[in-house]
Amino acid sequence: MVKTHMLDPHWVLLGAVLGLAGSVRYAFATVRGTARPNLVTWSLWAAVPLIGFFAQLDAGVGLPAVQTLAAGAGPAAVVTCGLLTRRNLVRLGRFDVVCAAVAAAALVGWLVLDQAPLAVVCAVVADAAAALPTLAKAWRDPYSENLLFYVLVGIGAAVTLMTITSWAPESWAFAAYVFSMCAVLGGTVFTRRRVLRQPGPGPVFQG
Template identity: 35%
Template sequence: MPNAILLIGVLVASIGIFSYIRDTVRGKVKPNRVTWLLWAIAPLIATAAAISDGVGWAVLPVFLSGFGPLLVFIFSFVNKDSYWKLGRLDYICGLFSVLALILWAITNEPVIAIVFAIVSDAVAALPTVIKAWKYPETENAGPFLSGLFTSSTAFTAISAFRISEIAFPIYLISINCVLIFSILRNRFRRQPKEALL
């Protein structure tokens, strides 16, 4: 049963990411390429590290959280108007994210690799979090809502609550919540009473 729930989570995540890819191709959203490329790399590294540490099905949402962004990055080149102009902060975050990945390569320890993958992913997320906060209309909450669901399903497949099994899913739940709030916060503000009359 846990694997069935996990597979449902993967299906939901796939729907969310494909809606984002569709909106990217149509120019409705403007993905930050630094974020989406590095969002692909860090989870794929965490996947490899988790597998090397014996993690089973629980790693599937982590893998998908890397493969989906790789597809978004690739499809962001289809429509020249569907990407966010990169600035200094994007490159600085990208540099620190890559540095965290290099540190992982040097350590060669699965748990440390996962920690560095989380740091890398979080630093890579910063430009998109800032963009979503300032310009929520340039984002689509779909993949983050589905990502939240999928990350939560990882806990149904965890065999032992070890750092290598729970760290990245906990991080993914947290970052998805931050992004969802950043994108949707203005939609839930109370309207003034005058506007309701």
């Protein structure tokens, strides 16, 4: 396997810190009422990376697993804050339940597969299905999201990708997905705020 990278592998620690900083920002926004997390999305965003972290440890991935750990620990903090301030939670509908079922099915597939590349695909599918309710919410109500979260987590994922030393799918695929997901969700929030031009909890780049 070819090993090449643009940054020293220890830079992944910076990526993890950025991801955690974004999640802490979202958690504080949830407490203040300027962000309203969807529990389907955030619960699965916590579960999938945390399970993936232990899978990466078993696969001997190394430092890139730190970013995966941060990707799960941050959403877990958001879920905790959301449960403590229940008035800020998004009411779950049928679409949320369907997405949760798809994500759960993909997660089960991931856990029972022995081949790492296929397991990574299932992990990405599970996480993406979990993201759909938040994507729909970001389109309807972009001011219920924290833009800075997606910026920081996306940058953190990009830093992680630049530290990859092994281009086996289990090493890079999840970080690549996180970067893409943040680009889509962050871009949706930013664009919809510009289109709606309605009063919100601060300037357009408010989290």
